[in-house]
Amino acid sequence: MTQYLILLAQKHESFRKTELEALAELEHVSVDLAHHDDNVPLLYVTLECEEDARKLIRRSILARSIFEVWGRGNSLDTLHEDVKQRTSHLWPKYKHVSFKFDVISYQGSRPKEEQREIIESFSYVDFDGPIRMKNPEEVFTIVEEYKYTTDLLESKERRELKDICFGRFIASSQRDIIDQYDLKKRKYIGTTSFDAELALISSNIGLAAPGKIVYDPFAGTGSFLVAASHFGAMAVGSDIDGRQIRGTAKSNITTNYSQYNINSQFLDTFVCDFTHNPLRPSFRLDAIICDPPYGVREGLKVLGSRNAERYADKLPTRLENGDLSHLRPDYIPPKKPYHFDALLDDLLCFAANHLVDNGRLCCWMPTANEDYGERHIPTHPDMNLISNCVQEFSKWSRRLLTYKRHPRGCTSSLRPITKSTRIYKEQFRDKYFRGFAKAKDHESVEWMEKSL
Ligand SMILES: C[S@@+](CC[C@H](N)C(=O)[O-])C[C@H]1O[C@@H](n2cnc3c(N)ncnc32)[C@H](O)[C@@H]1O
Numbered sequence: 001m002t003q004y005l006i007l008l009a010q011k012h013e014s015f016r017k018t019e020l021e022a023l024a025e026l027e028h029v030s031v032d033l034a035h036h037d038d039n040v041p042l043l044y045v046t047l048e049c050e051e052d053a054r055k056l057i058r059r060s061i062l063a064r065s066i067f068e069v070w071g072r073g074n075s076l077d078t079l080h081e082d083v084k085q086r087t088s089h090l091w092p093k094y095k096h097v098s099f100k101f102d103v104i105s106y107q108g109s110r111p112k113e114e115q116r117e118i119i120e121s122f123s124y125v126d127f128d129g130p131i132r133m134k135n136p137e138e139v140f141t142i143v144e145e146y147k148y149t150t151d152l153l154e155s156k157e158r159r160e161l162k163d164i165c166f167g168r169f170i171a172s173s174q175r176d177i178i179d180q181y182d183l184k185k186r187k188y189i190g191t192t193s194f195d196a197e198l199a200l201i202s203s204n205i206g207l208a209a210p211g212k213i214v215y216d217p218f219a220g221t222g223s224f225l226v227a228a229s230h231f232g233a234m235a236v237g238s239d240i241d242g243r244q245i246r247g248t249a250k251s252n253i254t255t256n257y258s259q260y261n262i263n264s265q266f267l268d269t270f271v272c273d274f275t276h277n278p279l280r281p282s283f284r285l286d287a288i289i290c291d292p293p294y295g296v297r298e299g300l301k302v303l304g305s306r307n308a309e310r311y312a313d314k315l316p317t318r319l320e321n322g323d324l325s326h327l328r329p330d331y332i333p334p335k336k337p338y339h340f341d342a343l344l345d346d347l348l349c350f351a352a353n354h355l356v357d358n359g360r361l362c363c364w365m366p367t368a369n370e371d372y373g374e375r376h377i378p379t380h381p382d383m384n385l386i387s388n389c390v391q392e393f394s395k396w397s398r399r400l401l402t403y404k405r406h407p408r409g410c411t412s413s414l415r416p417i418t419k420s421t422r423i424y425k426e427q428f429r430d431k432y433f434r435g436f437a438k439a440k441d442h443e444s445v446e447w448m449e450k451s452l
Contacts, residue, residue, distance in 0.1 A: 003069040004053045005143060005167050006043040007104070009062050009175060013038040015201050016062045018387040018402065022205045027055040041106060042145055042163070044069065053170045059231060060173040061200045067141055067167030076121065079164045084124070094168075097129045097137040102169075108146035108159050118142055122166070139169035174200075180260070181230070187259050188251040190244060194223035194291055198391070198400075200230065202289050205387070205402050206362040208233035212286035213267070215354075217274045217347070220244045222253035224289045229257065229265030233286070236267040238274070240302075245269040273303040275338070275346055284356045291364040292343055294432075300343065301335035308336075341378070348380035348403070355405040366398045368431045382406050396432065 008016050017036040020043075024031045029052045031045050047053050050068065057063040070090075071083030101119040103110070110118070119142070129137070147162040181196035183189050202224060208214050210232035216224045219237025221244055229235045237253070239245045246252060257266045272278055274292075293300050305311055317325040325331055344365065351361040361383065367376055369392070377385065383403040390397050 001046045001048060002050075003072075004045050004047050004170070005067045005069050005165055006045060006057065007064045007067070007143065008041040008043055009064055010041050012062060012198070012201065012389075012391065014391075015198075015205070015389040015400065018389050018400075019060060019062050019201055019204050020056065021387075022207055023056055023060055026207050026209060027052075027058075029056045031056060040145070042143065042165075044072075050170055057171060057173045059204060061175055061178065061197060061204060063173045064175055065172045066170045067143070067165075068170055070140075070166045070168060072163065072165045074163060075161060076118065076164065079166060080121065080124075083122070083166050087125075091125050091127075094138055095126065095128050097127075098132040099127055099129055099138045099140060100131055100133055100136045102139055102141040104141060104143045106143070106145045107148070108144070110144075141167050141169055143167065177230070181227070186256060188221060188247050188253065188256050190221040192220040192244070192291075194220075196223070196227070199223045199227035202362050202364075202400060203227040203231050203233070205389075205400065206287040206289040206360045208235075208287060208289070213284075214287045214289055215285045216290045217277065217288065217350070218290045218292050219253075219269055220291075221247070222256060222269070224291070225253065225266070225269075226256050226260060226262065228287070228289060229262045230260065232265065234265055234267050237269045238272045238277075239269070240271070240273045242271040245271065274343070274350075275302040275304075277350060279354065281353060283354060285354045285359060286356055287360045287362065288347075288351050288355065289362045290347075292340070292347060294366050295340055300338050300340055302338040302343075303333050304336040305334050306336045344378045345380075348378055348383050351403065352380055352382040352405060357405060357407040359405045361401075361403040361405070363401055364398050365401055366396055366432075368396050370395070372397070377401065395435070 006020075016038070017033050020031075020033055020036070023029075024033075029047065031047060031052075033043070033045065035045075036043050045056075047056070053066045053068070057066050070087045071079050071081075071085075073079035073082050101122070103115045103118065122140070143165045144161060145163040146159050148157045148159055150156070151158050178197045178200065179185075181200065183193050183196055186193070186196075203214070206214065206228065208228035208231040212233045214224075214228035214233040214235050216222075216235070216237040217239075219225060219239045220241075222237055225235035225237045237245060247255075253269060254263070254266065257263045270278075319325055319328075326333070344363070347363060348361070351359075355361065365377075377388065378401075379385070380403075383405060385401060386404050387400075387402045389400045389402075391399075
């Protein structure tokens with residue numbers, strides 16, 4: 001077993017470990033990520049071989065690169081001691097290759113002169129190959145991490161070296177594709193298009209991969225479809241709003257697939273209300289990745305009548321020419337308001353029915369920061385919540401909830417679905433428009449009790 005250092009992006013910190021865990025599962029790499037710290041972009045791991053190191057980050061968005069650790073210390077002297085002890089047997093292997101040295105510093109930096117002195121202090125490794133700044137065969141990197149301490153006597157902050165590592169560069173991640181998928185460069189987008197970086201991360205966490213079918217039941221402009229297909233999955237989407245998924249003749253989801261040259265990964269889209277989903281019960285999906293409607297732009301609606309009882313015994317309307325009105329192509333079905341939490345419960349039930357064993361549901365959910373609690377997270381006896389990653393805004397957050405479908409036939413110890421116990425007093429939409437201030441009693445709509 002060899003020690004490796006993963007350099008992580010300092011963004012979306014709460015998603016980093018979940019993404020790496022997913023990639024380790026997908027690539028069958030055994031790794032312990034327990035030392036991951038959201039506050040530190042350096043993660044030391046132990047892996048079986050260099051191939052595993054490459055596999056672990058080759059499609060990561062939140063890792064930047066991975067290095068084989070040649071030594072580590074809390075000062076330059078202890079680092080040199082460790083390098084000599086761990087790697088003197090490796091030096092002859094790299095004696096004649098072209099190489100360069102890099103210095104990466106976290107929470108601090110050194111002047112160029114000092115960096116050169118540090119690089120020269122490694123002369124004992126005795127590399128004789130040419131130094132090449134462009135495309136060298138090997139890159140050796142010094143990674144430093146500083147910490148700040150308060151000097152009580154002088155009452156000011158002091159910067160101290162916390163950790164210094166010397167490593168051989170092994171591989172980069174796929175972080176550079178964020179730019180390629182950037183919404184600013186995408187041909188077809190809408191007001192609901194989802195941030196490209198987070199869509200790619202969601203697809204990694206959803207284990208989108210060649211040979212898998214990924215479904216987005218709230219596909220809109222297809223942000224999750226292209227992200228899942230980028231990683232090789234076959235993607236299919238649906239939406240209640242046909243205009244979104246059709247786009248225009250020149251600019252639509254298919255033209256986005258052409259833009260990224262991934263047309264072969266696009267299955268299709270269809271128009272449907274999720275609460276009346278037409279997929280046959282035996283149709284199995286490998287993953288469901290979606291951003292359900294929060295009802296902020298317009299109240300959440302599903303097919304149905306507000307006053308179903310009134311129409312219960314009425315026959316379908318027949319037009320003068322004898323056609324049944326609901327069978328005409330221009331028929332617009334009635335819609336009724338629905339509750340976001342109820343939609344999430346429906347989504348979990350749908351996922352439990354349609355996902356393959358161990359298939360994943362990744363769904364985004366908004367929460368108000370003031371009163372967020374575990375009780376807001378939907379549960380289902382067949383769906384195991386494996387992560388809850390959060391992207392925080394000032395008063396609210398959105399969470400990526402990831403569930404794994406229990407293998408069928410295994411008994412689950414999870415609580416049953418909590419429709420009756422969840423807090424349905426107020427919709428996220430109401431809180432959003434109130435600016436997340438505390439609700440007055442009369443503003444708390446006992447909506448769920450009335451409508452379910
Ligand atoms: C938050 S947006 C997701 C947008 C999408 N991720 C994209 O890339 O554009 C929610 C989508 O759900 C759709 N929607 C709303 N109610 C729905 C329902 N009952 N069934 C299916 N889709 C619905 C909306 O039309 C909207 O496109």
